[in-house]
Amino acid sequence: MLSLVFIFSLIITGISSFIALSFSNFFIRVAGPESSIISFAGIVSAYLIIGIPVLLLIAFFIRIAFKVKVRPEVNFTAWTIWFIALFFVFYAGTMTAVDFKKQQSIIKKSEFSIPDNSIYIGEMSYDFLPEYYPDYIKSPFKIYNDSLYVKYVDVQYFESDSPFVTIEQEFFARGMNDKKAIQNINKIQSSFLVNGNKINILPFIRMPKNSKWRNQGIKYKIYIPKGKNVIFEYDENHAKPFEIDLMEK
Incomplete structure (x- = not known):
């Protein structure tokens, strides 16, 4: 018994x-x-x-x-x-x-005239970010306000001969075929804001709540005119929102 x-x-x-x-x-x-x-x-x-x-x-x-x-x-x-x-x-x-068999990407470009000699790059503030930082390393996923947020944002910057600041967004995802991969890309929402000489990027991609993650992510390539100083802004009390690397052309 x-x-x-x-x-x-x-x-x-x-x-x-x-x-x-x-x-x-x-x-x-x-x-x-x-x-x-x-x-x-x-x-x-x-x-x-x-x-x-x-x-x-x-x-x-x-x-x-x-x-x-x-x-x-x-x-x-x-x-x-x-x-x-x-x-x-x-x-x-x-x-x-x-569902991870094929990968596709879509590229969007925007140009901005920033006359200042110093350009600041940092994260865009969002409601849930402060409370999420303790779990920043544990999981790259969070559901907030009926959206799925995924910490899959890569930022690179390049020196450019152009007088304009160019921000290139490369959206990418995988799918069982090319069509499905494009459909998964179309679920991605990402935000950045250029205000004066500041470029703020949301360190998450956003998708509908019930979406399945199929390697969706976004890569930012920021082309900075030669001679300008690039300064990175982030809260030192928190983990870095993303790594920013200077790349060679």
Whole structure:
């Protein structure tokens, strides 16, 4: 009787842990398969692949310690479920990998006349940013006001012979084919603001809340006229919103 209580306690604990971990694993939710059913089945299967051998091992020691007899059908059923779970994990992984098969990009350019000798580049403020900084390293994803925000912004700057400051935005994404990749690009929203001699960039891309992340991101290339000073502004109490690199032409 004691062994049965122990086994049921392990099962209940495992189920509770599974529910908590599954819903807290934000990356799987936003980057998993398109189908929520397949995604859920894949998550369940992943836990079964780990959990079933552990439970069988515990049951083995309990059987020895308490001399409890277990029917052969129990082991057979457990391993059958394990192999089915293995198939579902492979299937879910394959379905997700297919969605990353092709990559496309779209480039947009804007020109600005900034007569000042110094140009400041920094992050654009946004409502959720202060509260999000403690989790900045843990997860690149956040849902806020019915939008999915992804920390996938790269900023580079170049010296230019042009008298104008040129900001080039390269939007990119992946998909199962070129058409789907373009559709995923069209979900991206990104903001930057040029105010006087200041260029402020939102360090996140924004997509509809229920979007799936398919390597969507944006690369900024900022072309600065030669002879101008570039100064980077960010809050030293927080992590840098993005790395800014001086690139050679």
